[in-house]
Amino acid sequence: MTDQSQSGFEAAHAPADHPAVPRAKIGVLIANLGTPDNYDYWSMRRYLNEFLSDKRVIDIPSWKWQPLLQLIILTKRPFSSGAAYKSIWNEDQGESPLMTITKDQTAAIAASMKERFGDGVLVDFCMRYGNPSTESKVREMVAAGCTKLVFFPLYPQYAGATTATANDEFFRALMKEKWQPAARTVPAYFDNPAYIDALAQSVETAYAKAEKKPELLVVSYHGMPQRYLMEGDPYHCQCQKTTRLLKERLGWGDTQITTTFQSVFGREEWLRPYTVEEVARLAREEGRKNIAVIAPAFSSDCIETLEEINEEIRESFEEAGGEDFLYIPCLNDQSAHIAVLSQIIEDNLKGWIA
Ligand SMILES: C=CC1=C(C)c2cc3[nH]c(cc4nc(cc5[nH]c(cc1n2)c(C)c5CCC(=O)O)C(CCC(=O)O)=C4C)c(C)c3C=C
Numbered sequence: 001m002t003d004q005s006q007s008g009f010e011a012a013h014a015p016a017d018h019p020a021v022p023r024a025k026i027g028v029l030i031a032n033l034g035t036p037d038n039y040d041y042w043s044m045r046r047y048l049n050e051f052l053s054d055k056r057v058i059d060i061p062s063w064k065w066q067p068l069l070q071l072i073i074l075t076k077r078p079f080s081s082g083a084a085y086k087s088i089w090n091e092d093q094g095e096s097p098l099m100t101i102t103k104d105q106t107a108a109i110a111a112s113m114k115e116r117f118g119d120g121v122l123v124d125f126c127m128r129y130g131n132p133s134t135e136s137k138v139r140e141m142v143a144a145g146c147t148k149l150v151f152f153p154l155y156p157q158y159a160g161a162t163t164a165t166a167n168d169e170f171f172r173a174l175m176k177e178k179w180q181p182a183a184r185t186v187p188a189y190f191d192n193p194a195y196i197d198a199l200a201q202s203v204e205t206a207y208a209k210a211e212k213k214p215e216l217l218v219v220s221y222h223g224m225p226q227r228y229l230m231e232g233d234p235y236h237c238q239c240q241k242t243t244r245l246l247k248e249r250l251g252w253g254d255t256q257i258t259t260t261f262q263s264v265f266g267r268e269e270w271l272r273p274y275t276v277e278e279v280a281r282l283a284r285e286e287g288r289k290n291i292a293v294i295a296p297a298f299s300s301d302c303i304e305t306l307e308e309i310n311e312e313i314r315e316s317f318e319e320a321g322g323e324d325f326l327y328i329p330c331l332n333d334q335s336a337h338i339a340v341l342s343q344i345i346e347d348n349l350k351g352w353i354a
């Protein structure tokens with residue numbers, strides 16, 4: 001149970017005008033990337049502006065980058081990205097799939113934490129860009145009495161452009177708190193055997209259901225500029241290791257699985273091979289007719305999987321002569337995934353709760 005003496009507040013000894021002190025709790029704040037509020041031009045522009053102005057994402061000096069971003073990219077990209085979001089939008093709930101799935105994951109993790117620890121642990125989510133903001137959720141948790149916070153960026157592989165910038169925003173939010181809670185951040189979990197096992201199970205299930213067994217599994221990760229790797233970002237290595245562990249868990253050889261990188265943005269050289277080119281090459285040069293694609297860097301399906309992989313990359317394969325393209329969904333709120341994430345949280349609560 002949580003330590004109730006943490007606050008030092010003793011109601012029986014407090015003067016009548018003492019501000020109310022809520023019962024001490026522990027907060028678990030799950031963080032995802034963020035997503036636009038809608039797919040119209042201004043919603044898209046606001047979201048992309050915040051995202052692409054982040055120096056952890058685009059590290060070009062502002063004097064060079066901002067004129068290009070404001071005058072060229074943000075006049076065009078909100079239209080093309082908005083159309084892509086429209087094609088996958090969850091119209092029933094009026095939000096993007098990333099938002100719906102993050103809410104579902106949070107609700108499932110909250111239920112699992114309640115089973116393990118009762119009411120002493122609050123679980124919620126925030127976004128790095130857009131809504132709900134990290135600052136607003138840290139404020140809410142502190143106001144609800146959280147004297148200890150576990151912050152969990154939902155990225156299996158560490159990248160400066162994802163994990164580190166989420167943590168930066170969390171620390172900035174903590175800077176604004178009068179009574180700052182104790183804080184922990186959860187590290188990347190790409191080599192957690194239960195995560196690898198959940199990925200492997202999703203491959204096995206998809207293969208068992210497929211009409212024709214795929215000849216090759218393409219493991220497609222979100223890309224980043226190659227320069228970031230040369231400057232010390234471990235993302236590329238953690239992606240390569242994820243594929244190796246998955247291959248070993250499946251008991252496969254090198255000919256059954258391959259690693260690629262998607263979502264190239266801008267003119268710089270990104271991590272290679274590019275998924276969109278590689279699937280076309282596989283069909284055209286190797287005569288592959290039948291492939292599966294999985295995207296382990298995404299903890300939930302989003303524009304990059306539902307639109308880019310399952311529409312653009314599928315088309316690239318089919319136009320090059322490929323026939324069967326099986327997209328294997330992200331782990332989303334599957335029970336094996338929720339069990340992995342809940343166990344990671346429990347491990348990061350050690351010493352704070354019994
Ligand atoms: C999974 C890890 C991710 C890394 C690494 C990453 C790096 C990165 N991304 C961009 C530019 C864009 N990414 C966009 C969407 C997007 N990116 C991730 C994850 C990673 N990005 C997710 C989960 C999403 C989807 C959000 C959603 O709402 O579904 C976009 C916006 C979409 C678009 O206009 O195409 C851009 C732009 C860069 C430059 C970068 C590396 C430095």
Ligand SMILES: [Fe+2]
Nearest residue numbers: 222223263304
């Ligand atoms: Fe991205």
Ligand SMILES: [Fe+2]
Nearest residue numbers: 263303304308
């Ligand atoms: Fe993309």
